Amino acid sequence: MNLMQTLFPNIDWPEIARACLDTLLMLGGSLLFTLALGLPLGIWLFLTARGQLHAQPKLYGVLSLVVNVLRSIPFIILMILLIPVTQVITGVSIGIRGAIVPLVIGAAPFFARLVETALREVDRGVIEASQSMGATTGQIVTRVLLPEARPGLIAATTVTAVALVGYTAMGGIVGAGGLGALAYQYGYNGYKPDYMLVTVALLVVLVQVLQMLGDRLVARYSRR
Amino acid sequence: MGWPSVYAGRRRRWTRFGYHGRLSGQKTRTVIRFAAASKSYRVDGTPVPALHPVDLEIAKGEVFGIIGHSGAGKSTLLRLINLLERPTSGQVLIDGRDVTHADGAELRRLRAGIGMIFQHFNLLSSRTVADNVAFPLRLQGGIGEDEIQRRVDELLALVGLSAHARKYPAQLSGGQKQRVGIARALASRPSILLCDEATSALDPQTTASVLELLADINRRLGLTIVLITHEMDVIRRVCDRVAVLDAGRVVELGTVADVFLHPQHETTRRFVAEADHREGSGPEYPGVPGRLFRLSFRGEATYSPLLARVVRDTGIEYNLLSGRIDRIKDTPYGQLTLAMHGERLHDALIQIRNAGVDIEEVAR
Numbered sequence: 001m002n003l004m005q006t007l008f009p010n011i012d013w014p015e016i017a018r019a020c021l022d023t024l025l026m027l028g029g030s031l032l033f034t035l036a037l038g039l040p041l042g043i044w045l046f047l048t049a050r051g052q053l054h055a056q057p058k059l060y061g062v063l064s065l066v067v068n069v070l071r072s073i074p075f076i077i078l079m080i081l082l083i084p085v086t087q088v089i090t091g092v093s094i095g096i097r098g099a100i101v102p103l104v105i106g107a108a109p110f111f112a113r114l115v116e117t118a119l120r121e122v123d124r125g126v127i128e129a130s131q132s133m134g135a136t137t138g139q140i141v142t143r144v145l146l147p148e149a150r151p152g153l154i155a156a157t158t159v160t161a162v163a164l165v166g167y168t169a170m171g172g173i174v175g176a177g178g179l180g181a182l183a184y185q186y187g188y189n190g191y192k193p194d195y196m197l198v199t200v201a202l203l204v205v206l207v208q209v210l211q212m213l214g215d216r217l218v219a220r221y222s223r224r
Numbered sequence: 225m226g227w228p229s230v231y232a233g234r235r236r237r238w239t240r241f242g243y244h245g246r247l248s249g250q251k252t253r254t255v256i257r258f259a260a261a262s263k264s265y266r267v268d269g270t271p272v273p274a275l276h277p278v279d280l281e282i283a284k285g286e287v288f289g290i291i292g293h294s295g296a297g298k299s300t301l302l303r304l305i306n307l308l309e310r311p312t313s314g315q316v317l318i319d320g321r322d323v324t325h326a327d328g329a330e331l332r333r334l335r336a337g338i339g340m341i342f343q344h345f346n347l348l349s350s351r352t353v354a355d356n357v358a359f360p361l362r363l364q365g366g367i368g369e370d371e372i373q374r375r376v377d378e379l380l381a382l383v384g385l386s387a388h389a390r391k392y393p394a395q396l397s398g399g400q401k402q403r404v405g406i407a408r409a410l411a412s413r414p415s416i417l418l419c420d421e422a423t424s425a426l427d428p429q430t431t432a433s434v435l436e437l438l439a440d441i442n443r444r445l446g447l448t449i450v451l452i453t454h455e456m457d458v459i460r461r462v463c464d465r466v467a468v469l470d471a472g473r474v475v476e477l478g479t480v481a482d483v484f485l486h487p488q489h490e491t492t493r494r495f496v497a498e499a500d501h502r503e504g505s506g507p508e509y510p511g512v513p514g515r516l517f518r519l520s521f522r523g524e525a526t527y528s529p530l531l532a533r534v535v536r537d538t539g540i541e542y543n544l545l546s547g548r549i550d551r552i553k554d555t556p557y558g559q560l561t562l563a564m565h566g567e568r569l570h571d572a573l574i575q576i577r578n579a580g581v582d583i584e585e586v587a588r
Contacts, residue, residue: 129346132306132411133360134332143363148351222348223392 008194014090016182020202023178026096026168027206030103031161036162038108039153041067043141044113047118053127053137067109075167076104099176103167104200118152123201151218162207169203179203234366255416255448256282256305260314268406269357274300275472277314282450284415287553289459291495292469298452301469302418306338307331318416328506336364339409343421345401345550347393347408354389356379357407361582364412365432379407383437399430406437410445419451423458435462439553447498456499460484460552481552485520485559485582500548509545516545517573521558525580533538534575540566561586 045067047053048060083093086101097162122145123216130144146153169180179199186198260277275297282288292298303309304316307326315324318334326334348355357376361367380386383403389554393401402422409417419438423431439462442449453459459466466477466483470491476483487493509516521530526549534540547560564572576583 095417123344123346123349125342125344125346126348128308129340129342130359130363132308132338132340133334133363133408134335136332139363143359144348148348150350173431221350224394 008076008198010186010192010194011198016179016198017181018204019177019179019199022176023087023168023180023203023206026099026103026171026176026178027161027164029096029100030113030168031157032110033104034107034111034164035102035157037104039115041108041112042119043145045112045116046119046195047137047141048147053140055059063156067112070105070109071113076170078102078106079171094175095123099168099171103164106167107160107164109165111156114156114159115153118145118149118156121152122148141156151222154214154217154221158211158218161210161214165203165207244367250328252283252286254281255284255319256280256450257317257320258301258314259317261304261311261316262310262313263297263304263309271312271583273472275304278474279401280467280474280477282448284448285442285446285450286464287439287462289463290469291454291456291459291466292452293454296469297472298469299420302420302450302452305416305418306340322469333471336360336412337414338418339412339414340418341402341405341409341422345393345405345425346396347401347404347451351392352371352389353385353391353396353404356393356404357411360408360411368455371409373413376407376429379410382410382441385405390582397430397470398426399434402426402430402434403437406434406441410441410447414447416448416450419449421453421558422451424453424455431458432461438462446537456484456495460499460550463554464554468495481522481555481557484556485522486550486584509563512543512545512563513570514541514543514563517564517585519558519560519562519576520582520584521560522580522582523557524553526558526581530576530579530581534572537575538566538568538572540564540569 039064045060045063048056048063050057050060066153071080079099082102082105085105086098087093089101090097119202126144126148127140135144152220168178169183172178172181172184175181179202183196183199183203186192187199258278258280260279261275262273262277263275264273266272278301290301300309304311305318307316309321311324315322317323318338318434323330323334338558348359351359354376357379358372361372361375370451374567377386378391380389383406385400385403385407388396393404393508398406405422417438422438423434435458438451441447442462449462451458451463458552463480465478466476466480467474467482468489468491470489475489476487476492483492484496484499487496535542536587541564543563545561545563549556551557551560566572573583
C-alpha cells in the first residue's frame with residue numbers, strides 16, 4: 001500500500017471505481033440505444049440505395065444527408081446543441097441519463113453507415129438466389145442479409161463501442177461523470193498527473209477488452 | 225476402308241437403349257413461352273436493348289440450351305422466366321398462363337415452382353449444407369420440421385452429399401457446392417430448373433459429373449431444364465434443343481444435332497468450331513486432289529460401312545482429311561471431311577445421300 005501511496009499520492013480509489021461504473025453504464029446504455037436505432041436506419045439506407053431491393057434514390061438522398069450532417073458535427077458541439085432535446089426526453093441535461101441522448105444521436109448515424117457498408121458486402125448473387133426462391137424482402141433482410149453480414153455487423157458494433165468510449169470521456173467535460181470527467185477535472189484542471197495516468201490507463205484497458213471481445217466474436221461467426 | 229465397323233460393338237449398345245430423341249413420338253406440351261418478349265435497360269436515360277423481341281417455346285421435359293457470348297442477352301432471357309427481370313414489352317407464359325405482371329403472393333408461388341442454379345453457386349455461407357437445402361422450404365413456411373428433415377436427407381442422397389450435411393459451404397469443393405445448389409433448387413419440387421452458367425466455374429471433370437447429374441434428374445423427374453452457357457460442349461452433352469443468341473437476337477434454333485452438324489449462322493459456326501477444337505471455319509488442304517466434302521452421319525448411319533461400299537460400287541478415290549465420331553446427348557454422330565475424285569463422283573454422292581448421310585461441299 002505504501003508503494004501505491006508513493007506512486008499515486010492523490011488518488012481516491014473508491015471514486016475511481018464509481019467513475020468506472022458510470023462509464024460502463026453510459027457505454028452500455030448508449031450502445032444499446034445506438035444499435036436499436038442504427039441497425040434499422042442502416043438497413044433502410046441499404047435497401048433504398050440505387051440499384052438495391054427497394055431503390056428510392058430521393059429518400060436515400062435525404063437519409064444520407066441527415067446521417068452525414070449528424071456525423072460531421074463535432075461531438076462536443078453536438079452535446080451542447082442537444083441540451084434542450086435531452087431535457088425534453090430525459091428531464092435532465094447532465095449526468096449519465098443526460099449523456100445518453102447525445103451519445104446515441106452522435107453514434108447511431110455512424111453505426112448506420114457501418115451497417116450499410118456491411119450489408120453491401122453480402123454477395124448479390126445470394127440475394128438473387130433468395131429472390132429466385134420466392135423470398136419476400138422481409139425474409140431477405142432477416143434470413144439472408146443479417147446472418148450473412150453477421151461478422152461485419154459485429155465488427156461494426158465493436159468500432160462503434162470503442163468510439164462511444166471516446167465520446168463518454170468527452171461527455172465528462174460537460175458534467176456527465178465517468179472516467180473522462182475525472183481525467184479532466186482532477187488530472188487536467190487540478191494538476192494531478194497520477195489521476196490522468198490511472199484514468200487513461202483504465203480507458204485503454206476498456207478499449208482493449210472491447211476490441212478483443214469483438215474480434216473473437218467475428219472469428220467465431222466467420223464461415224467464409 | 226470400313227472405319228465404322230470398328231464401332232460395331234457399340235452400335236448394339238446404342239440400339240438397345242434407343243437413342244431416338246426422348247421427345248420423338250411423345251406428345252409435347254409447351255411449359256415456357258416467350259411471346260415477343262423484349263428487354264431494354266436505361267443507360268443515362270436512353271433505352272439500350274439487351275434483348276430484341278423473342279418468340280420461343282420450350283416443351284415439357286426437354287433440356288433446352290441457350291448459347292451465346294457474354295452480353296448476347298442469354299442471362300436476361302433466362303431471368304425473364306422467373307421474372308428476376310421483367311420484359312420491357314411482350315409476354316412470358318408459364319404453363320399457358322401470362323405471368324408477365326405477376327407480383328406478391330402469385331410471384332412467390334411461381335418462383336417456388338421454378339428452381340435455379342448459378343455459376344457461383346450463391347449458397348448462404350452462414351448456413352450448413354443441410355440448412356441451405358432446407359432454406360427454400362423454410363421460406364415457404366407451413367412445412368413441418370420433420371418433413372423438412374426427410375426432404376433434405378432425400379435430396380442430399382440424390383446429389384450424393386449425405387456425408388456433408390453438417391459442413392459449411394466454404395468447406396466444400398466447387399463441384400460439391402454446385403450439387404448443394406442443385407439439391408436446394410429441387411427442394412420445393414419445381415417443374416422447371418434454370419441453370420445460369422452452372423458449370424462455367426468448374427473444371428472439365430467436375431463439369432462432366434454435374435452435367436450427368438442434370439441429365440439424370442431430367443430423366444428421372446421429368447423436369448424441364450433451361451440452361452445458358454457459352455460452351456457448345458455443354459449443349460452437345462445434355463441438351464435436346466438449342467437457341468443461339470447473338471446481340472440480343474435468336475439467330476438459330478433447332479435440335480442440337482441439326483444445329484451442331486449444320487450450323488447456319490456465323491456465330492453458331494464459331495461455337496461449333498470451338499467445340500471441335502478447330503480454329504476458324506474452313507479447312508484448306510492445298511495439294512490434295514479432288515473436291516472437298518463434309519459428311520455428317522447420325523444415329524444408325526454412323527456405324528454402317530458406307531464408304532467401303534461406295535468405293536466398291538463407283539471406283540472413286542478419297543482422302544480422309546479430318547473426322548470426329550462422338551455423341552450428341554445420347555445420339556452417336558460422325559463428321560468427316562473428305563477429298564474425293566473419280567469419274568463416277570456424282571453417282572457416289574447420290575449413293576451417300578441416299579444412305580441418309582448429309583453431304584455438303586466445302587469451298588477450298
